[in-house]
Structures are given as structure tokens and as C-alpha cells.
């Protein structure tokens with residue numbers, strides 16, 4: 001692919017690059033339409049009124065036993081949470097993370113449910129992650145989609161490209177704080193064990209949606225566990 005800043009790239013390759021971007025966006029919009037149809041068939045899935053972002057809640061997506069088993073896995077192998085393109089330990093994401101690779105039965109159970117929920121082929125999903133937030137820990141306002149102007153994009157574009165959908169399940173309920181807030185969409189979701197939130201990081205045209213801005217608000221009392229799954233526009237490869 002030609003570099004748009006490269007004075008040597010021909011006019012032809014420059015316009016081909018722009019077309020590529022549009023074609024990719026169209027692909028994401030078409031895929032989103034299929035996910036939407038599939039999601040609405042899933043028992044308990046409800047689209048939430050949110051300003052400028054497509055977001056659904058699935059009540060009781062996980063059983064309390066499944067939540068407990070996943071919390072045990074997270075507690076067994078958690079490390080400080082990373083952020084793509086940031087320092088290894090980020091001041092924006094102060095929680096701990098545990099990668100939940102395929103294998104253990106509770107991971108297989110969640111992956112199977114997510115496949116049914118989204119209709120997406122499993123290879124489009126990144127490895128499942130668990131997060132644990134202690135009092136004061138948070139994930140500051142951010143977008144899950146990648147900023148294609150950042151140096152990290154050169155790697156990410158070869159690893160499955162843009163992050164399209166985000167799915168997040170609450171595994172427990174902190175005593176206070178820890179809501180997932182979408183400030184521009186005007187929606188703050190209170191953790192409820194077993195409930196899942198899933199949103200489209202793209203807009204209706206398949207381009208990154210600034211309205212998907214969100215944050216994990218600081219836990220004020222107790223502890224918060226969530227499960228996160230990010231989907232890519234192409235099969236994910238690490």
C-alpha cells in the first residue's frame with residue numbers, strides 16, 4: 001500500500017488507497033448489519049437508547065456459576081493491564097488483566113455463547129481477557145478502535161486491522177463505583193453479574209465512531225471483575 005505522504009507515490013496509487021479505505025468501511029458496515037440481525041435473535045438482548053452509538057445489553061448472558069469460575073481463572077494469573085501503543089503499564093488503565101486463552105471449560109462456554117450472540121467467526125475475535133479493578137482503579141475515557149494515524153497502526157493493520165465490536169461481561173458487582181460510562185452517548189451502565197454489554201465501535205458507515213467513547217469509572221468500594229472480547233475487521237493474528 002502506498003504512503004499518502006510519500007511524494008513518490010503516483011496519483012493512481014494515492015486514489016487506490018482512498019478507495020481501499022472506503023471499501024474496508026463498507027465491509028465493516030455490511031458485517032455490522034449481519035451482527036445486528038444475529039444479536040437481536042439472542043434471548044435477553046436489548047438495544048439501549050444511546051446517543052450516536054449502537055449498544056446492546058444481554059441480561060443473564062452468563063450464569064453466576066460461570067462468573068465464579070471465570071473470576072477464579074482471572075485471580076490465578078492476573079498481571080497489570082496493558083494498552084496498545086502505550087507504555088507496558090498504563091496510567092490510563094490501572095486494572096489487572098488475565099488472558100483467557102482457549103482450553104479451560106469456562107472459557108469454552110463463554111466463547112460458544114459469544115459465537116452464537118454475534119454470528120462472527122471465532123477467528124475474528126482477539127483472545128478473551130479478564131480484568132480485575134480494585135478500589136481506585138479505572139480505565140480512563142478511550143475508544144476501543146485504533147487511531148490509524150498512530151505508529152502502532154502499522155502493526156495492527158497486519159494483525160486483523162480495525163477493532164469493530166467490543167463485548168464486555170460483568171462478572172460481579174462492586175459495592176460502589178465501577179460503572180461503564182459512555183459520556184457522549186449519555187449512558188452509564190451499572191455492573192450486574194452475568195450481564196453483557198456489546199457495542200459497535202464503528203458508525204453506520206463503517207468508520208470509527210467518536211461517539212463510542214467510554215470509560216471504566218473508578219471502583220469506590222469492593223472489587224470489579226469483567227470479561228472483555230474485542231473483534232477485528234479481519235481474522236486476528238497475534
Ligand SMILES: O=C(O)CCC(=O)C(=O)O
Pocket residue numbers: 139144168178179180181214215216217226228
Ligand atoms: O471496565 C469497564 O467498564 C470498561 C472496560 C473497557 O472499556 C475496555 O476494557 O476496553
Ligand SMILES: [Fe+2]
Pocket residue numbers: 142143144166214
Ligand atoms: Fe474500552
